[in-house]
Amino acid sequence: MTETAAENRRIVLARRPDASLQHGDLRMERVPLPTIDDGELLLRTLWLSLDPYMRSRMNDAPSYAEPVAIDAVMVGATVSRVIASKHAAHAVGDLVLAASGWQDYAVSDGTGLTRLDTDMPRPSLALGAMGMPGFTAFVGMLDIGQPKVGETVLVSAATGAVGSIAGQIAKLRGARVVGIAGGDEKCRYAVEQLHFDACVDHQQHDFAERLAAACxxxxxxxxxxxxxxxWEAALPLLNDHARIALSGLIANYNRAAPSDGPDQTAQWLRILLTRRVSLRGFIIFEHYKTRHEAFVEQMSGWLREQRIVVVEDVIEGLEHAPAGLMGLLRGDNLGKLVVRVAD
Amino acid sequence: MTETAAENRRIVLARRPDASLQHGDLRMERVPLPTIDDGELLLRTLWLSLDPYMRSRMNDAPSYAEPVAIDAVMVGATVSRVIASKHAAHAVGDLVLAASGWQDYAVSDGTGLTRLDTDMPRPSLALGAMGMPGFTAFVGMLDIGQPKVGETVLVSAATGAVGSIAGQIAKLRGARVVGIAGGDEKCRYAVEQLHFDACVDHQQHDFAERLAAACxxxxxxxxxxxxxxxWEAALPLLNDHARIALSGLIANYNRAAPSDGPDQTAQWLRILLTRRVSLRGFIIFEHYKTRHEAFVEQMSGWLREQRIVVVEDVIEGLEHAPAGLMGLLRGDNLGKLVVRVAD
Incomplete structure (x- = not known):
């Protein structure tokens, strides 16, 4: 990590990606270290979270969140240390969950910060299993999926930040869990380390047949x-009264135009109708008010009792964050992808 | 209606339709009047219901119900009169809701019959507003759609048996109701007679723009x-947290192959995800146990108080049932389509 104490490195959106995210779409800038006024504090980024939603925020399309502006710092959750404070509620040395984005330092007025235990043994968990991805898995699996003992639960992106937790929660509920992941290594990981009952590699030419055989x-x-x-391989396998928790669509995030035909819409709708399927799209930020407390209590317990295995993929250095996100969108990561920005 | 007392006319499935239902796909047969054994009764069909699901039952594709066998009598709900009985529970003259199918007479062992008031002023209501279509509208709108005062409710096939009731139920719940129907006459009917707030003709070349303007x-x-x-015009209009009650797909029933591309799947999924939509496919037969009693009580009251307008489209004579179903699949009918088989 090459930096001097007096400067802030930040990665900004240089231009909106055409389809696949490219290196020139992001740009690193070096600016003077910001100063703080009364009521503000200066945060040092320790860990930056990389998540699929970041790709959507680069598009100028209507969505549930505003797009990142051109030349603005890329958004992102961080674990940060307070290194200067003119704010009554936060002291130097405090560890916080923040939204500093892709930069070494950020000024905050305290809004939206969550204090973390200063001596937390593994602070990056606040970005993964104990953070937004873990909460997404919890709400999607328990509130929407509602797996019952002996049911078959299918989890795509099975070794990703969300999928790895979602599948393990379903196992804790007594379900048979089948993962879908890209590549043999990930599939072995899902079965051997995460204790999924099966995992199918979507890169195989006969993926749909293998998936059917696994279910x-x-x-x-x-x-x-x-x-x-x-989606195409999973839909025909749905049972009557199946529940779909629609949590993400990473295969589409890098895609500019609709796929070539034929149009499959009628086929999906027929399955959803005749098999009486419930589908629910959800975005996790809406569920904090009602479900976050229950999640924290439950997930803390599971982690303490080692009933959930946490998988982390660590990138060293802010300068490698762009390549990290590109890899995430290709499915290169195994587990929650985080950037170690500073110690 | 041409028949003699000693014969039973019945319409059977001659062959499975290729795509659109054709005249040769159904065949009328004349067979001797059936006789009854102990424990059986002979039913005279008075009214035969024609419903979109009948087209699906002609296909040999996996579905929630068995396909009609080749040379078997087409299935269908009927209002029938008991004209001979060797069954303790049913007397000659009784009026029943039955599933005699497309024929003048049927033998029954009493299974699945529902007794109707003998002096019911309008027995065909048991096939429409008080029957399966009305119950479908009730469950789909109240249990799945759950409209709130001031919300906008969109109902397709707005002047059909189900849609006409569904829209009126939403109005009774204080929603603003927009219908979609085929043709100017139907749209006027929806607004003037059913008191929908607006109705848009899907046959217009600028249907999608008109629909957006109406919502x-x-x-x-x-x-x-x-x-x-x-579906294509409606999806982009969905608000955050919209609910879709997926009740039928009549546009697809006559279709053999997927539509030409491009494949729109990714676009629909994106809308369902980012707008946090809930979609539920439902088939009404599963809801009788839990909701039918509440429906009968509520709908009887609404009809008695004339808060629901009932629209019926009557075809005279069993021999015209095939043309009637073809018309239904084209959208020719206005309201619940029934066949008057006998008085």
Whole structure:
């Protein structure tokens, strides 16, 4: 990590990506270290979270969140240390969950900060299993998927930040869990380390047949993070009264135009109708008020009792964040992708 | 109606339709009047219901119900009169809701019959507003759609058996109701007779623009009976947290192959995800146990108080049932389509 104490490195959106995110779409700038006024504090980024939603925020399309402006710092959740404070509620040395984005330092007026235990052994968990991805898995699996003992639960992006937790929660509920992941290594990981009952590699040419074979009793809950070919292979396997928790569509985030035909819409709708499927799209920020407290209590317990395995993929250095996000969108990561920005 | 007392006319499935239902796909047969054994009764069909689901039952594709066998009598709900009885529970003259199918007479062992008031002023209501279509509208609108005062509710096939009731129920709940129907006459009917707030003709070349203009505050509940171009125009109008009650897909029933591309799947999924939409496919037969009693009580009251307008389209004579179903699949009917088989 090359930096001097007096400057702030920040990565900004240089231009909106055409389709796939490219290196020139992001740009690193070096600016003077910001100063703080009364009521403000200066945060040092320790950990930056990389998440699929970041790709959507680069588009200028209507969505649930504002797009990142051109030349603005890329958004992102961080674990940060307070290194200067003119704010009554925060002291130097405090560890906080913040939204500093892709930069070494950020000024905050305290809004939206969550204090973390200063001696937290593994602060990056606040970005993963104990953070937004873990909460997404919790709400999507328990509130929408509602798996029952013995049911078959299908989880796409099975070794990703959300999928790895979602599948393990379903296992804790007594379901049979089948993962979908890209590549043999990830699939082995899902079965051997995360204790999924099976995992199917979507890069295989006969993926749909393999998936059907891995789900001999059909699919009762589909936790969908991907879309595209994964959706196509999963839909025909749904049982009557299946529940779909639509959590993400990473296969589409880098895509500019609709796929070539034929149009499959009628086929999906027919399945959703005749099998009496419930589908619910959800965005996790809406669920903090009602469910976050229950999540923190439950997930803390599971982690303490080591009933949930946490998988982290660590990138060293802010300067490698752009390549990290590109890899995430290609599916290169295994587990929650985080950037170690400073110690 | 040409028949002699000693014969039973019945309409059977001659062959499975290729795509659109054709005249040769159904065949009328004349067979001797059936006789009854102990424990059986002979039913005279008075009214035969024609419903979109009948087209699906002609296909040999996996669905929630068995396909009609080749050379078997077409299935269908009927209002029938008991004209001979060797069954303790049913006397000659009784009026019953039955599933005699497309024929003048049927033998029954009493299974599945529902007794109707013998002096019911309008027995065909048991096939429409008080029957399966009315119950479908009730469950889909109240349990799945859950419209709130001031919300915008969109109902496709707005003047059909289900849609006409569904829209009126939403009005009774204080929603603003926009219908979609085929043709100017139906749209006028929806607004003038059913008191919908607006109705848009899907046969207009600028249907999607007109629909958007009719829903200036977007769509909170979409009661979908159609699919195809109707689905395509409605989806972009959905508000955050919209609910879709997927009740039918009549636009697809006559279709053999997927539509030409491009494939719109990714676009629909994106809308369902980012707007946090709930979609639920439902088939009404599953809801009788839990909701039918409440429906009968509520709908009887609404009809008694004339708060629901009932629209019926009557075809005279069993021999015209095939043309009637073809018309239904084209959208020719206005309201619940029934065949008067005998008085």
């Amino acid at each position: 001999p009793s059909g699919v009762d809950v589909f936790f969908e993070n991907v879309g595209g070919a994964v | 200036p505050s977007g769509v909170d509940v979409f009661f979908e009976n159609v699919g195809g171009a109707v």
